[in-house]
Amino acid sequence: MIEQAVFWMLGAVMIVGALGVILLPNTINSVMLLLLSMLALAGIYVLMGAHVVALFQIIIYIGAVLVLFIYVIMLLNLKEQGLKLPMQTFTYIISGFSLGLLVVVVWLFWQSLWGTTFTGGAGNLKASATVHQLAVDLFSQHILIFELTSVLLLVAAIGAIIISKK
Amino acid sequence: MIVDIVLQIVKIIVIFAVILTCVAYLTLMERRCLGFFQVRLGPNRVGPWGLFQPIADGLKLFFKEDMTVLHANKFYFILAPVISFVAVLSCFAVVPFAGNAYIIDIPVAVLYLMAISSMGVYGVLLAGWSSNNKYSAMGGYRATAQMISYEIPLALALVGVLILSGSMSIVDIVNSQNGMWYIVKQPLGFIIFLICILAETNRCPFDLYECENELVAGYQTCYSSMKFGLFYIGEYAHIFLACCLITLFYLGGWNGPVLPALAWFFIKVFFCAFCFIWIRATYPRVRYDQLMNLSWKVVLPLAFLNLIVTAVIKVMF
Numbered sequence: 367m368i369e370q371a372v373f374w375m376l377g378a379v380m381i382v383g384a385l386g387v388i389l390l391p392n393t394i395n396s397v398m399l400l401l402l403s404m405l406a407l408a409g410i411y412v413l414m415g416a417h418v419v420a421l422f423q424i425i426i427y428i429g430a431v432l433v434l435f436i437y438v439i440m441l442l443n444l445k446e447q448g449l450k451l452p453m454q455t456f457t458y459i460i461s462g463f464s465l466g467l468l469v470v471v472v473w474l475f476w477q478s479l480w481g482t483t484f485t486g487g488a489g490n491l492k493a494s495a496t497v498h499q500l501a502v503d504l505f506s507q508h509i510l511i512f513e514l515t516s517v518l519l520l521v522a523a524i525g526a527i528i529i530s531k532k
Numbered sequence: 533m534i535v536d537i538v539l540q541i542v543k544i545i546v547i548f549a550v551i552l553t554c555v556a557y558l559t560l561m562e563r564r565c566l567g568f569f570q571v572r573l574g575p576n577r578v579g580p581w582g583l584f585q586p587i588a589d590g591l592k593l594f595f596k597e598d599m600t601v602l603h604a605n606k607f608y609f610i611l612a613p614v615i616s617f618v619a620v621l622s623c624f625a626v627v628p629f630a631g632n633a634y635i636i637d638i639p640v641a642v643l644y645l646m647a648i649s650s651m652g653v654y655g656v657l658l659a660g661w662s663s664n665n666k667y668s669a670m671g672g673y674r675a676t677a678q679m680i681s682y683e684i685p686l687a688l689a690l691v692g693v694l695i696l697s698g699s700m701s702i703v704d705i706v707n708s709q710n711g712m713w714y715i716v717k718q719p720l721g722f723i724i725f726l727i728c729i730l731a732e733t734n735r736c737p738f739d740l741y742e743c744e745n746e747l748v749a750g751y752q753t754c755y756s757s758m759k760f761g762l763f764y765i766g767e768y769a770h771i772f773l774a775c776c777l778i779t780l781f782y783l784g785g786w787n788g789p790v791l792p793a794l795a796w797f798f799i800k801v802f803f804c805a806f807c808f809i810w811i812r813a814t815y816p817r818v819r820y821d822q823l824m825n826l827s828w829k830v831v832l833p834l835a836f837l838n839l840i841v842t843a844v845i846k847v848m849f
Contacts, residue, residue, distance in 0.1 A: 394608070394661065401654070421643040429650030430680065433657070437676050440661050440669070497640060497700055 556586035613762035616655030671750025686728035706785030736812035
């Protein structure tokens with residue numbers, strides 16, 4: 367009962383925050399609402415019993431990614447700007463694609479979630495979400511993806527260094 | 533159930549009061565010790581040996597005029613000190629003072645510490661941005677770059693401790709140092725941790741984001757009264773937290789002969805605090821490019837080296 371109430375509250379915070387990110391004119395407000403949204407997402411992870419995932423969500427997104435967002439916005443000193451895009455053919459094509467994607471995503475969710483009852487969320491998770499089990503899984507079942515990701519990150523880091531040296 | 537909740541709340545209030553008292557007397561200790569190092573008296577007028585000085589300071593802060601500068605972004609201007617204060621004090625939820633004197637012991641306590649303490653940077657950043665003046669903004673930029681740069685080697689140095697203890701619960705980490713403290717097994721890791729935590733807590737060789745001869749007071753320039761007070765308490769609470777973490781991760785926590793566990797814990801913590809003050813009184817401030825070079829070109833490679841050597845030794849033996 368309490369779990370459901372907390373879930374709906376966190377969900378509402380997430381959705382309102384996400385809407386604020388794209389609708390508000392001031393960029394700092396957008397980033398702070400994104401932060402709120404991420405915090406609510408971490409809260410939902412905690413509700414599902416995935417404490418490690420929730421904490422990594424905070425460390426990576428709030429502790430690193432969003433700090434850099436705010437940093438860049440402060441350095442550029444952006445003024446308030448609304449959604450004033452120049453209406454060109456290109457803009458219409460992009461908007462069309464985005465709408466199509468949205469419809470597909472909503473349809474998929476509708477298909478898979480229709481008729482599901484939202485009870486016992488924490489019980490459905492395997493009890494394997496400890497740090498130890500996570501590490502064992504990561505370095506045995508998902509070792510290929512793990513290594514590919516690290517190669518990708520290495521490429522990105524080298525690319526960033528080369529661009530900044532130019 | 534209700535009794536449990538009430539007990540938990542009482543526990544939180546008691547530990548909160550202990551922490552804030554320690555923080556208040558940390559400021560007095562710093563001023564007295566600095567006076568001692570600089571061959572002057574320091575505050576000694578209010579009460580015996582100046583013992584009531586923190587209370588007088590607190591009262592004074594409450595009665596000062598609370599100003600908000602005209603062109604500031606009011607919401608973030610007020611939010612910033614609150615974030616700094618809350619981010620530090622939330623960390624104490626997983627810090628154990630003795631074998632059973634803690635609020636909660638979770639299996640991912642170290643991750644929790646990293647996550648919550650990384651949110652403190654928002655207070656500094658927002659304060660710098662919302663005050664709308666150049667000194668505050670410069671302080672904010674410096675703080676962000678410094679905090680992000682030193683968070684990485686800090687975490688890497690901690691991983692060495694985690695490998696040795698095989699657990700992320702702080703109580704387990706302390707218990708696993710029963711025979712030998714990790715400062716003996718991890719000397720390099722300890723030095724890296726010390727350097728990084730000095731930078732994270734904005735202490736003297738690295739206090740570049742509020743260095744008074746360049747930036748007035750950095751991000752705090754426009755703050756007055758209790759909003760400034762919150763920043764100030766947050767900063768000293770961060771120092772207290774840093775001393776607790778050094779004690780717990782490297783100095784064997786509350787383990788020690790004869791004296792009770794709590795006494796050992798506070799002796800070690802205040803010894804660390806004294807060393808922090810000693811370092812402040814001894815070293816001059818580094819330049820900003822030196823600070824960045826130190827982090828990325830010296831401390832970070834050393835932290836990787838420490839991690840690899842620790843992991844290899846742990847697997848081999």
